[in-house]
Amino acid sequence: MTTVVEAFAGVAAAIVERFAGRNGRVRGSSVVHAVHPERWLGEIRVPAPACRVGVAGFELDALVPTDDPVTCARCLSTGHYSTVTGNGPRQLPLWDA
Template sequence: MDTGQTLAMIAASTRAAYGPGQHLRVRSSGIVHDVTLTKWLAGELLPGPACMVGVAGWDPSAAHPDSGPVTCKRCLRLSDDAAPGVTQLELFPVAPTPAPDSGSAGNGPAARPT
């Protein structure tokens, strides 16, 4: 059996462990994550945390199915289509654009009074 077949078998058995409504726990962490398929070695897909938190070493045995409710704050925010009161913070204040001078009619700079 070559490496590609071995990786495919590992990935398939890992995916089979997750049924409908299953969530994911990494090692002995108390955090329960939502699940999504993530790319692994040789393009194989493995269940992983939806928030994309790192699982050290891409070890498929580090993640375990969990039937408890999702407790990861990032996973909860990602699954909420319209999180109330959450908006993008402004990084730099944007100065208002001045309105065009209505007296010049667009023909260049306005004449200076003499």
């Protein structure tokens, strides 16, 4: 039998895979954010904006992956941005390779 934590971990892993090497856009916004791993429900990690802007509570589909370059000024100021354009510092990996 699968525990609740295992089920959430499976969902989180699928979402993390969608963001590999990509940036994110909060649904309904035109701003593109750098994405980094954020702890969720204990030790489970999910993609989140590097600037830590709020994203619709626990709705994991509110952050949508995109290949567009980062436009968020706060994300750009972190120095971890745009794996897509190849210019400037790189976005942090979602976990160790």
